[in-house]
Amino acid sequence: MSGSQRLPRIGVIGNPNSGKSTVFNHLTGLRQKTGNFPGVTVDIKEGNLRLPGGAEVTLVDFPGTYSLYPTSSDEKLVSAVLSDQKNEFFPDAVVYIADVNHLEKHLLLLTQLLDLQLPLVLALNMADTAEELGIKVNVSRLSEKLGIPVVFVSGRTGDNMSRLVSEIEKLIPAIGNISRKAFFEMDAAEKQVAEAVRLNLGENNPYRALQLAHHFEWLPFLHDSDRATLATIVQTKNFVSLRAQVEETLARYDLFTPIVEDSIQQPQQFPDTPTDRIDAVLTHRIGGPFVFIAVMLVIFQAIFDWSAYPMDWIDNGFAELNTWLQQTLPNHWTTELLTDGILAGLAGILVFVPQITLLFLLITILEEVGYMARVVFLFDRIMRRFGMNGRSVVALIGGSACAVPAIMSSRTIGNWKERLITVLVTPFISCSARIPVYLVLIGMAVPRVRIGGIIGAQTLVFGAMYALGVAAALFAGWTLKRYLKTREPSFLAIELPVYRMPDWKNVGLTVWEKVSAFIIGAGKIILIVSIALWALSRFGPGDAIERAATEAKQEAAASGLSEAETEDLTAQKKLEASWAGQMGKAFEPVIRPLGYDWKIGIGLLTSFAAREVFTGTLAILYNMGSSEADINDRSENEAKATLREKMQRETFSDTGQPVYTFATTLSLLVFYALAMQCMSTLAVVRRETGSWKWALWQFLSMTGLAWLAAWLVQIIFA
Amino acid sequence: MQRRYRSIPDLKIHETARALSFSDAALACKLTAMGFLPGARVEMVRQSPFGNAFYVKVDGVRMALRREEAASILLEI
Numbered sequence: 001m002s003g004s005q006r007l008p009r010i011g012v013i014g015n016p017n018s019g020k021s022t023v024f025n026h027l028t029g030l031r032q033k034t035g036n037f038p039g040v041t042v043d044i045k046e047g048n049l050r051l052p053g054g055a056e057v058t059l060v061d062f063p064g065t066y067s068l069y070p071t072s073s074d075e076k077l078v079s080a081v082l083s084d085q086k087n088e089f090f091p092d093a094v095v096y097i098a099d100v101n102h103l104e105k106h107l108l109l110l111t112q113l114l115d116l117q118l119p120l121v122l123a124l125n126m127a128d129t130a131e132e133l134g135i136k137v138n139v140s141r142l143s144e145k146l147g148i149p150v151v152f153v154s155g156r157t158g159d160n161m162s163r164l165v166s167e168i169e170k171l172i173p174a175i176g177n178i179s180r181k182a183f184f185e186m187d188a189a190e191k192q193v194a195e196a197v198r199l200n201l202g203e204n205n206p207y208r209a210l211q212l213a214h215h216f217e218w219l220p221f222l223h224d225s226d227r228a229t230l231a232t233i234v235q236t237k238n239f240v241s242l243r244a245q246v247e248e249t250l251a252r253y254d255l256f257t258p259i260v261e262d263s264i265q266q267p268q269q270f271p272d273t274p275t276d277r278i279d280a281v282l283t284h285r286i287g288g289p290f291v292f293i294a295v296m297l298v299i300f301q302a303i304f305d306w307s308a309y310p311m312d313w314i315d316n317g318f319a320e321l322n323t324w325l326q327q328t329l330p331n332h333w334t335t336e337l338l339t340d341g342i343l344a345g346l347a348g349i350l351v352f353v354p355q356i357t358l359l360f361l362l363i364t365i366l367e368e369v370g371y372m373a374r375v376v377f378l379f380d381r382i383m384r385r386f387g388m389n390g391r392s393v394v395a396l397i398g399g400s401a402c403a404v405p406a407i408m409s410s411r412t413i414g415n416w417k418e419r420l421i422t423v424l425v426t427p428f429i430s431c432s433a434r435i436p437v438y439l440v441l442i443g444m445a446v447p448r449v450r451i452g453g454i455i456g457a458q459t460l461v462f463g464a465m466y467a468l469g470v471a472a473a474l475f476a477g478w479t480l481k482r483y484l485k486t487r488e489p490s491f492l493a494i495e496l497p498v499y500r501m502p503d504w505k506n507v508g509l510t511v512w513e514k515v516s517a518f519i520i521g522a523g524k525i526i527l528i529v530s531i532a533l534w535a536l537s538r539f540g541p542g543d544a545i546e547r548a549a550t551e552a553k554q555e556a557a558a559s560g561l562s563e564a565e566t567e568d569l570t571a572q573k574k575l576e577a578s579w580a581g582q583m584g585k586a587f588e589p590v591i592r593p594l595g596y597d598w599k600i601g602i603g604l605l606t607s608f609a610a611r612e613v614f615t616g617t618l619a620i621l622y623n624m625g626s627s628e629a630d631i632n633d634r635s636e637n638e639a640k641a642t643l644r645e646k647m648q649r650e651t652f653s654d655t656g657q658p659v660y661t662f663a664t665t666l667s668l669l670v671f672y673a674l675a676m677q678c679m680s681t682l683a684v685v686r687r688e689t690g691s692w693k694w695a696l697w698q699f700l701s702m703t704g705l706a707w708l709a710a711w712l713v714q715i716i717f718a
Numbered sequence: 719m720q721r722r723y724r725s726i727p728d729l730k731i732h733e734t735a736r737a738l739s740f741s742d743a744a745l746a747c748k749l750t751a752m753g754f755l756p757g758a759r760v761e762m763v764r765q766s767p768f769g770n771a772f773y774v775k776v777d778g779v780r781m782a783l784r785r786e787e788a789a790s791i792l793l794e795i
Contacts, residue, residue, distance in 0.1 A: 275780070285764065285765060289767050489745070
């Protein structure tokens with residue numbers, strides 16, 4: 001234990017689909033925080049619980065797992081924590097959650113925990129549905145046979161939660177002094193291995209010692225010397241891990257199946273349930289994919305239409321606040337920092353919240369009702385062609401909201417190669433941050449006409465941008481599949497859970513978690529960039545800015561410009577002289593082949609922190625708002641139209657040619673669809689893959705591809 | 719001639735058979751952990767849209783398996 005006073009830690013452990021999170025959420029409510037587990041990149045949720053006696057404990061929600069013999073990185077986390085008593089998440093006691101309707105399949109992990117000598121209480125969850133199905137459990141007999149307290153609960157209705165809490169309280173005195181008879185009797189070879197591990201590594205619990213021998217190759221906390229010792233033990237004792245795992249698992253079933261049969265009464269035949277009837281449609285060979293497409297269309301409708309209203313409110317709210325501050329506060333650079341730096345950044349973050357919330361709400365509901373598992377089944381085959389797994393579809397759909405949480409959802413993929421490819425290609429999917437850029441550029445390049453009187457040409461191009469993203473993701477996956485090698489097995493083997501109504505508390509908490517991952521993860525960076533961008537465009541080397549301002553005034557006086565026009569010209573000259581202007585100009589040669597000038601260059605550079613900054617940057621660069629009276633008095637559409645007009649009038653300073661030709665605008669669109677322009681995503685990729693190597697590789701190859709494609713578009717359409 | 723064994727892909731839709739053993743150790747490890755044990759009653763429900771996966775019921779629990787995974791599960795004749 002560490003020096004600081006630490007509350008007793010109660011692990012909440014159970015199989016996937018056991019309703020574990022529902023129970024955890026019920027016990028902790030909103031008092032949760034997500035911790036990061038070093039070494040294995042999985043987040044663990046924690047929440048405190050006050051016991052009736054007044055003491056407090058920390059509940060730790062572990063990812064759902066079937067066994068201590070893991071096949072995905074979520075599951076590996078559970079084995080890693082339970083193998084290492086020094087781990088900060090190591091539970092002092094465990095609440096084991098099992099679905100009472102499938103008790104004969106949900107007790108394997110429990111019996112493994114028994115052998116780790118952890119104080120345990122077994123919570124039989126989903127009591128409400130068990131009653132409907134006519135399942136009867138003799139709780140006292142089950143408790144007696146297993147040697148641990150057993151409580152009947154329902155995470156959904158909250159039934160019996162106080163009983164569970166008082167059983168948790170009773171576990172506290174038992175912490176550290178449990179000694180039960182081993183549930184699973186190891187064979188002679190296993191005993192020898194465990195004994196050798198005890199002698200060499202000092203692990204006194206025989207079953208935990210055996211775990212070290214099974215998992216030494218990947219357990220993150222082992223020192224190299226321990227790893228070498230364990231390798232020698234495994235080799236000299238001829239210990240074949242995989243075979244031992246299967247035999248142990250089967251032996252455990254043989255031991256607990258009679259216990260379950262003895263204490264539970266189940267109806268012999270399960271009737272044809274609604275789940276079967278629903279699946280006859282949703283997983284139908286031909287109908288299934290069509291239903292999926294329809295579901296996706298509804299989701300995209302939601303992103304574009306429904307979230308437009310709250311986005312407008314946020315936009316307008318910030319604009320009004322900004323104007324008010326500018327009028328009220330003294331005319332000083334600190335006011336500019338507040339309005340053009342900090343507030344602009346905050347607006348840039350918050351404006352995406354409605355869209356991302358709505359998208360994750362819908363995705364979470366699909367997950368909660370059980371549909372996502374069916375999507376995995378439907379598309380496993382196609383995704384395998386592109387080096388991924390059916391489970392990757394879930395990440396790719398999430399990528400249309402924000403790649404940051406989407407990439408985190410790839411942890412359920414067991415195979416390293418498939419998971420890496422999913423992480424690397426997810427950012428190709430057009431996320432919400434690209435939408436404002438698309439809107440401005442498409443508005444410029446594509447006329448507002450309806451093709452065949454039905455579908456708008458702009459809508460069509462918009463759809464094409466999404467299709468381009470999906471195509472790029474699949475193409476990248478297909479290419480990577482050829483170059484990445486792994487010997488790890490790849491599995492589909494997935495349970496298709498019974499359909500049920502979503503638990504709204506679960507949905508709410510999950511959405512909150514993902515949205516806050518965006519606000520904190522991406523938001524921080526967007527805010528910093530917004531402030532940096534403001535500073536770079538406000539200040540310049542030496543007295544360059546002052547000189548530019550004087551020059552502009554002289555020029556304006558010479559050509560007899562109006563006051564507003566003079567202000568415009570001054571602002572532009574100042575910007576040109578600023579650090580940002582200098583950077584854009586230095587960068588111009590790289591992007592000139594694509595048809596872009598230095599102003600677009602600044603937009604691109606700032607977008608490398610977060611794409612949506614592009615429209616904001618251009619608005620500053622084309623100096624909207626000063627001469628155009630008060631932009632905040634107009635509607636959103638007018639503001640966009642103004643930016644568009646300004647852009648259309650832009651010319652190259654050396655040749656006088658217009659900047660935004662059809663080809664250039666199209667080329668910019670393609671660039672934005674393909675380039676890796678999000679520092680937050682790169683940070684997450686680094687975290688999930690464990691090194692900067694893949695993040696850097698992703699950045700270079702995506703951006704290189706974007707450059708090449710944008711260049712080709714320029715050549716073809718110019 | 720009598721075939722020596724058959725596996726899940728040989729099942730017709732709605733046909734049920736008892737699982738005997740698993741021929742792939744890594745998969746056996748995962749399936750047994752999920753509660754798919756030798757002796758389980760396997761019912762073929764349907765194939766996936768692109769043909770390479772199966773929707774099966776194992777002792778009443780719904781599960782999706784790839785063709786190669788399904789082929790490694792040997793059935794009683």
